[in-house]
Amino acid sequence: MSAAAAAVPMPIDPSRVRHRGMITVSIMLATIMQALDTTIANVALPHMQGSLQASQDQITWVLTSYIVAAAIATPLTGWLCARWGRKQVFQIAVVGFTIASALCGMASTLWEIVLARLLQGVFGAALVPLSQAVLLDINPKEKVGQAMAIWGAGIMVGPILGPMLGGWLTETYDWRWVFYINLPVGVLAFYGIARYLPESRPKAERLDLFGFATLSLAVGLLQMFLDRGEQLDWFNSAEIRIEAVGSLLAFAFFAVHTWTARDSSFLNRALLRDRNFVIGGLFAFIVGMILYATMALLPTLLQGLLGYPVIYTGEVMAPRGIGTMLAMVLVGRLIHRIDVRAIMALGFTLTAVSLYQMTRLTLDMDSSLVIISGFIQGLGIGFTFVPLSAAAFSTLAPHLRNDGTPIFSLLRNIGSSVGISIVQALLTENTARAHAQLAAAITPYDAAVQNLPPLLNPQTPAGLAVLNLEINRQAAMIGYLGDFKLMMWLTLLSLPLLLLIRRPRQAPGADAGPPVDAPH
Incomplete structure (x- = not known):
């Protein structure tokens, strides 16, 4: 049993929660703020690079430092809540994230913004899993599907609206406003959480320091391996070999410790006995790979190859958000009437259709196919994410939610980083291979080459x-x-x-446990 789980406060009785609407608005403001910062900086990177005098390789640390810090800090959420209470942890996370956002905007050097982004990741790691756990606890079983639709919509705002909003702020104002925009949102979220969120009863417990250290080391080295592998020619580099071996060894120590610890371990073994949660975590990893990898590829494709301006790139990608929001609304109404597995199957099928359409993109096309495929993919992700969250937690005991939600978010974060790294590495490799094949076909004896216009004559420099x-x-x-x-x-x-997913017999929260006093 994990240290966090042993001390997790009893779940809130939904029937005794007052101000449910204000609680939802407050925690979703914090969730959207964190979700936006996973992608909002992408389109501003070229402007940051010039302002901070950084190289192309160095400026990517603005993105990866945030992901690494968030991935490492996420599993601490359950223990922190057990020790100091969920409301207090939520407030500290919002304040820290908001201050770190201001530091990002004020940064004058590369290392200043990287350190500020690390702080953002550390404080922001708790926001998403805590918001999910709160929504599961404050809503009765018949409204859990709608609550997960709201939560899923907040999570999807980042990858969907982030590039568009980041492009508009960068073009209209300055790249620093990509971070300053978090300040008013953070203030409102903090006020709402402090005023309306019920406090849980904390109970001090020992942190499994060995489990946390080995898991953190495994995740951190894995991220370094993925980020720097392409630059250093993968296993031809001693650094990459050390990072790969170190990550495997650290994970092996973590796995053995988890299964053999007598009193407590960082990962609650009870989570691994719930089949829906395990399969749901695997799907969260896959969804993270597909969604974030696509969102990492499209801005550079549209701006770099098709020559779209920054703002127009965001506008072309906006229908993806419309599709997601539409699907979220529909899923909230259908999730208690239709098998969640059928809804997820529809979502994955639509996602596959959209990706097939993307394989038909050409350099001389208009933007219609980008818009249509984006809308269909938005529908697919919307039909997938909400029922996935509901199915993963449908059979999980309420007292395990504070342990389960951070692990669920951790798997999605790792999936996103793995997906981005894989597609970027394959993009570089496949581009080089295609260039060699195309160049080899151009010879002065080819009739097609001989008929090229003078501007493309290979006989002249x-x-x-x-x-x-x-x-x-x-x-x-x-x-x-x-x-x-x-x-x-x-x-x-x-x-x-x-x-492999079991159809739930009852919705999450059906057994809410002893009540927790509502705020006075």
């Missing part, structure tokens, strides 16, 4: 340079299409796993 740029574009497009095809097959191959 200027023509050769222009021709090479065009080959680069074509090769890059082939690389992007290869990534979309890979994710399409991953989505289709995941469908049979739905059969």
Whole structure:
């Protein structure tokens, strides 16, 4: 049994919760603030790079430092809540995240913003799992589906609206407003949580320091391995070999410790005995891979290859958010009437269809296919994420939620980082391979080459340079299409796993346990 689980306060009785609407608004403001910061900085990176005088490789630490810190800090959420109370942890997380956002906006050097982003990740790690746990506790069983739809919509705001909002703020004001926008949101969220959220009864427990240290080391080294592998030619680099071996050893120590600890371990073993939670966590990992990898690829594809302006890129990607929000509304109404496995199957099928459409993209097309495929993928993600959360926690005992929600978020975060790293590495590799194949086909004896206009004549230095740029574009497009095809097959191959999910007999929260006093 984990230290966190042993001390987790008894769940809140939904029938005794007052101000449910204000609690929901307050915690969702914090959730949206955190979710936005996973992607809002992406489109602003070129502007940051120039302002902070950083190289292309260095500026990516603005993104990866946040993911690493959040992934490492997320599993601490349950223990922190057990020791100091969920309301207090929530308040500290909001305050810390808001202050870190201000520090990001004020940063004048690369290392200042990287350190500020690390702080953002540390404080922001608790916001998403805590918001999910609170919504599960304050809502009666007949409203859990709608509550998870609201929570899922908040989670989806980041990858959907982040690039568009970041592009608009960067273009209209300055890249620093990508972070300053969190300040008023953080203030409102803190006030709502302090005023309306019921406090849980904390109970001090010992932290499983060995379990936390080994898991943190495994996740941190894995992220370093994924981030730097392509730059250092993977296992030809001693650093990459050390990170790979270190991550495997740390995870092995964590796994052995978890299964053999007598008194307590960092991961509650009871979570692993719940099949729906385990399969749901696997799906969370897969959804994180597909969603965040796609969102990482599209802005560079649209801006770099198709030449779309930053703001127009956000506008073209906006229908994805419309599709997701529409699906969220429908799922909230259908989740108690239709088998969640059927809803998830529909979501994965729509996602696969959208990815197939993306494999048909070309360099000379208009934006219609991008808009249509984005809308369909938005529908697919919306039909997947909410029932996934409901199914994963449907058979989990209420007292395990504070342990389960951080692990669920951790798996999604790791999935996103793994997905982004894989598609970026494959994009580089496939682009180089396609460039070599296309260049090998160009010879002065080819009739097609002989009929090229003078501007593309490979016999002249200027023509050769222009021709090479065009080959680069074509090769890059082939690389992007290869990534979309890979994710399409991953989505289709995941469908049979739905059969392993048990249909819940009762909704989460049916057994709420002893009541906790509502605020006075």
